Amino acid sequence: MNSPDLNAYIRGLPKAELHLHIEGTLEPELIFELAARNHMAIPYSSVEALRAAYAFTDLQSFLDLYYAGASVLITEQDFYDMTMAYLRRARADGVLHAEIMFDPQTHTGRGVAIETVFAGIARALREVRAATGISSYLLMSFLRHLSEQEAFDTLAAALPLREQYNDVWIGIGLDSAELGNPPDKFARIFARCKELEFRLVAHAGEEGPAAYVSDALDVLHVERIDHGVRSEDDPALMQRLIRDQVPLTVCPLSNLKLCVVDALEQHNLARLLRQGAMVTINSDDPAYFGGYVGQNYLATAQALGLSKQELGTLARNSLESCFLPADQKQVLLGKLQGYLI
Ligand code: HPA
Ligand SMILES: [Zn+2]
DSSP: OOHHHHHHHHHHSOEEEEEEEGGGGOOHHHHHHHHHHTTOOOSOSSHHHHHHTOOOSSHHHHHHHHHHHHTTOOSHHHHHHHHHHHHHHHHHTTEEEEEEEEOHHHHHTTTOOHHHHHHHHHHHHHHHHHHHOOEEEEEEEEETTSOHHHHHHHHHHHGGGTTTTTTTEEEEEEESOOTTOOGGGGHHHHHHHHHTTOEEEEEESSSSOHHHHHHHHHTSOOSEEEEOGGGGGOHHHHHHHHHTTOOEEEOHHHHHHTTSSSOGGGOSHHHHHHTTOOEEEOOBSHHHHTOOHHHHHHHHHHHHTOOHHHHHHHHHHHHHTSOSOHHHHHHHHHHHHHHHO
């Protein structure tokens, strides 16, 4: 298939996006706009100069810019505008359901109230749900470079909002610098979140070793692994992931930009998929990594020679792996089935 046809096929595929940091959707243009609106200075002369700084060598070099970029988010309207911009792009890429991570500590640490963060993001999710039927959930993520106590403080600040946002806030995630911040650092907070009946996910096996993936499953009791591409280093773990169909939310362009792989052609996504792992494709931080979810499907398909059938399997995996109730999931799977025949 030539590239325009493949692109159209991919964008038409009914899919879910399961690994997306809303702060990672802040495009340079919006960073400049919000900085001006909030009377803040940014240390770049232009949108182009900022975009040119997105040359990362590893996860930390990205995180430094990601937290700096997020510092222009001050008001509820800022969080709303960012979320609306993402949802517009997701819709154009055939996303019917999104499970979106957000990092309240990135904002509360700068004096922004957690209520402001929830309110702006949730208003956009609800409006889009009502207007288009595209559904979305929120996964509140703890920053793993911060302490266990800070995670507990964040949970305590967020819990009074749970009832007000129970149509969107359904889960908990774990992100930021992986190396040196192993899953067991967060064993107790994840145990508490499990008691509270949140759905649980965690980043593991992006830069960290396969053992972090095993520990995310055994110590944190997560239901999905964000990234997980290093799992291949442990054949017994790989067998387990395949046997138990543990979803891996893989982000190929992110892995390329953060030098987890040297070239997309060397990405192990096709190998994992062909071994029968529950692999999905996602965009992670699309404003920073050069593409939204459709572009991730397209670039990966081209680099690894994925067939249309395999692309359909990836879309099906995304719907199977989402946290929607079974009846709503079946509706989306039916739409995919209709598209594939
Ligand atoms: O890709 C990521 N990895 C870890 N933490 C993150 N926070 C935003 N994006 C990422
Ligand atoms: Zn991520």
